[in-house]
Ligand SMILES: Cc1ncc(COP(=O)(O)O)c(C=O)c1O
């Protein structure tokens with residue numbers, strides 16, 4: 001069965017061009033980039049080029065790029081570095097809708113390390129309550145960490161505006177741009193952020209490679225202490241193959257930004273319109289005008305997400321649901337709960353996340369499959385009768 | 391992805407006895423929209439207290455649908471006395487087992503059956519005896535004690551898997567732990 005992949009916020013296909021770039025460095029060129037011989041430096045050169053390619057995607061300098069093992073490591077290193085920079089400051093601020101890479105780290109710091117963690121709420125559209133954020137800032141604030149774009153809804157936070165206000169007060173600002181990178185333009189210089197995380201596997205590079213941007217001049221406290229790699233900011237022999245792949249992926253992503261903005265956005269909007277038109281009792285989550293161009297989080301009243309996914313899976317369609325549906329709680333995701341999405345549609349929320357590999361035919365197939373899946377599930381739902389909720 | 395048995399998948403994709411039973415004379419409802427799953431069970435019982443037909447309507451995940459479907463198949467033809475002895479394990483076994491995290495689906499089936507039988511016999515089930523422990527999922531201490539004893543549960547996660555209690559806001563987790571400890575203390 002042909003796979004229709006619309007789960008690109010979970011992970012992406014490694015681009016053929018990326019694989020092609022990587023293969024020689026998996027086999028033939030196995031040298032250590034730090035070695036004092038030409039054989040090793042062949043890899044060293046390639047890594048310097050990759051560092052430049054990554055820097056170009058976000059308008060950074062190559063020196064400001066630190067390669068890590070994943071987005072989660074980038075997020076963790078950023079926060080720990082900030083705490084080490086200001087050991088006297090005990091307040092840390094983030095939002096209620098972050099990825100677990102930040103959310104659970106903040107809870108850990110609160111519960112086990114005695115930090116005063118502030119989780120700034122969002123409104124029904126997923127927008128941050130910035131007044132509350134600014135009111136919380138104080139001399140005691142060690143770091144503010146906010147995601148650039150939300151993985152579940154695609155809602156974009158106004159990072160440049162927020163970073164300006166936060167850093168003006170002498171407070172460090174980190175942003176988790178794992179979902180934003182490659183989908184919307186990012187300019188770290190204009191945005192004025194101190195640190196920024198991105199992850200390879202969301203932009204058609206392999207899993208297990210991440211980047212932490214560290215602004216020039218910022219005193220960085222390494223998380224992995226070891227060799228002199230990454231200018232002492234992250235010990236450990238480089239994941240050469242993946243770094244080289246990521247470089248190429250960033251170059252491709254930069255070229256694809258206009259495609260994201262136009263073609264992918266049109267496909268996403270087409271799928272959204274089809275679903276809204278063909279299925280009653282449907283609502284889109286998040287601010288429609290301020291979303292990643294590839295993301296559609298959409299709730300279907302009176303049906304449950306996992307059941308929908310199973311019926312999509314039967315047709316080879318890959319998507320995600322808004323409810324974790326683990327550990328018996330079946331609770332809708334913390335993101336939807338924070339946005340006060342009503343239970344009636346939160347449980348039946350599906351996230352479609354597209355890439356430039358998707359086609360209009362695929363969207364038609366998804367829409368048709370969704371029509372019959374929702375119909376089938378509503379026919380057995382005690383909360384749906386005669387075309388509406390009961 | 392959940393490790394569902396072929397039987398669970400088959401009962402989800404082709405559920406038996408779906409829909410309202412027009413001439414049902416016993417109905418049992420459990421769960422709610424907020425919980426994320428709910429089951430409405432319809433029975434047609436004859437004068438000899440035998441279940442001659444059963445159907446269901448379910449909102450929930452694949453294993454909730456499969457458990458409901460299995461339940462109706464199991465109890466059709468049984469007398470009410472026989473049916474009242476059906477346990478949640480019987481439902482899970484019929485499906486070749488359920489992932490541990492999904493055992494609450496079979497518990498839901500058992501609960502709806504109990505209510506339907508009471509409904510037929512005109513017995514008022516006392517609405518949730520005991521002290522309310524989990525507000526999110528309306529679970530009482532007595533229910534937790536029963537589940538812990540019957541299924542030999544050890545941790546709060548076990549209780550959440552079976553009853554969902556604790557899986558929402560989580561503020562009741564300490565209290566659940568106390569209840570588990572009290573059962574274990576008594577042996
Ligand atoms: C917003 C966000 N932050 C962080 C991560 C973690 O990235 P990684 O999987 O590379 O650790 C993800 C993806 O899973 C994400 O969506």
Ligand code: FES
Pocket residue numbers: 523524525526527555556557558559560561562563
């Ligand atoms: S009260 Fe038990 S999970 Fe909220």
